[in-house]
Amino acid sequence: MANAGGVARSRIGWGFFGAELKRRREEAGFTQRALGERVFCSGAYIGQIEAGVRRPQLELAKRIDIELGTGGFFARVCEELINSSPDADWFAEVSSLEGMAVAIQSYSPTVVPGLLQTPDYARAVFVAGCRFAMDEEIESWVAARLARQCILDDPTRPMLWSVLDEGVIRRPVGGRAVMREQLLHLTELMRRRRLVLQVLPYAAGASALDAMLKLMSFEDAPPLAYSEGVMSGSLLDDPAQVARCRLAYDLVRAAALSPEASVALIESVAEEYAGEDRA
Structure with a gap:
């Protein structure tokens, strides 16, 4: 944020x-x-x-x-x-590290990761969390989030791998039209081979992770893990802690649908949103 x-x-x-x-x-x-x-x-x-x-x-x-x-x-x-970063205190360092990473792997249990959000989706997320913020503040936060996405301009780096809980794609953040646009944006990134994305289905049962997790790898520095809670975040660099986060992430990834099945599910849900609009 x-x-x-x-x-x-x-x-x-x-x-x-x-x-x-x-x-x-x-x-x-x-x-x-x-x-x-x-x-x-x-x-x-x-x-x-x-x-x-x-x-x-x-x-x-x-x-x-x-x-x-x-x-x-x-x-x-x-x-x-x-x-002095436009990002929240607990996220400012992470924001700068994203631009240095050669690989970013994430698990999101509630919303689409910021790097993958459309402007309207990001705006809806900020409004939901800050009901009394002025429009100018909301727009400045949206602009800062979109500015982070410049790292997607490189066709190959960083390598992005994201696992989304099924609830993320089924919760109509911002309304059906906004959500459909967001889901189509995800499928477009996948088709461009800019992103590997998997959906953790409801049928998988309990998840090995109960919070947002981001793993970042670098060329000349040890890997880091970042987890976020309510108005707080933790950047972990202890090798043992990062290894435990890696294991939990791998377990989530193993329980998720394949990338191909995930695309099919996301497209199906996007069409459901479109169908509801037509109705």
């Missing part, structure tokens, strides 16, 4: 963070590889941060401060940049 607090955009950027990291690393006499070893990442990853290509997690910024003796400078800059 977008940041309803209306935080002003920061006057500094991730390019500044990277330039300062390079300057202070060299002053401390570290190579990129040496610093990476001390903060538990690759030297190539440090180089990408310095070039402004990658954005560090807050925990990594804190470890850099310790190793370079910078008194919390990089953590403060990192927090400033995260807080």
